[in-house]
Amino acid sequence: MRGVTDEPRHTTPPRIDDIAALAEQVRAALPEPFRTHARAVAIHVEDFATEDVLTEMGIDNAFELTGLYDGIPLTERSVMDQPDRPDAIWLFRRPILDEWVERGEVTLAEMVTNVLIHEFAHHFGWSDDDIAAIDQWWE
Structure with missing residues (x-):
């Protein structure tokens, strides 16, 4: 993606702030x-999803969830909706770092870009199947 740069080689694991900075670069590089629309979405970075989130999603291993969109997709909104909080994307640092290391051939910027774009796609109303049809990241 235009404008997203990777950080120099890390001698220590990238921190939450490092992941957040990469995410902001990705958002700033999105085309109009x-x-x-992406500016209206809060981006949060935590080490892991909470136990409540994992339980609600039926996920046993916290390392399996790299990101999460929490909100009402634009395609499902009504003028009658009264949101009780802003839409948010959660990026989970430790699972992102694990997958980054496992893949080996992608940069951290590419990894964060993929996870964030996937979650923004949900904000724009795309299903997992829609996303998979154009982005076969797992291959």
Whole structure:
């Protein structure tokens, strides 16, 4: 993606702030009109998803969840909706770092870009099947 740069080689694991900075670069590099809509979404970075989130999603291993969109997709909104909080994307640092190391051939910036774009796609109303049809990241 245009404008997203990778960080120098790390001698220690990238911190939450490092992942957040990469995510902000990704958001800033989105083409219009996506960038405008993406600005309304909060981006949070934590080490792992909470136990409540993992339980709700039926996930036993916290390392299996790299990101999560929490909100109402744009395609499902109504003028009658009164949101109780802003839409948010959660990036989970430790699972992202694990997958980055496992893959070996991708940069951290590419890894964060993939996870964040996947979650923004949910914000724009795309299903997992829609995303998989154009982005076969797992291959």
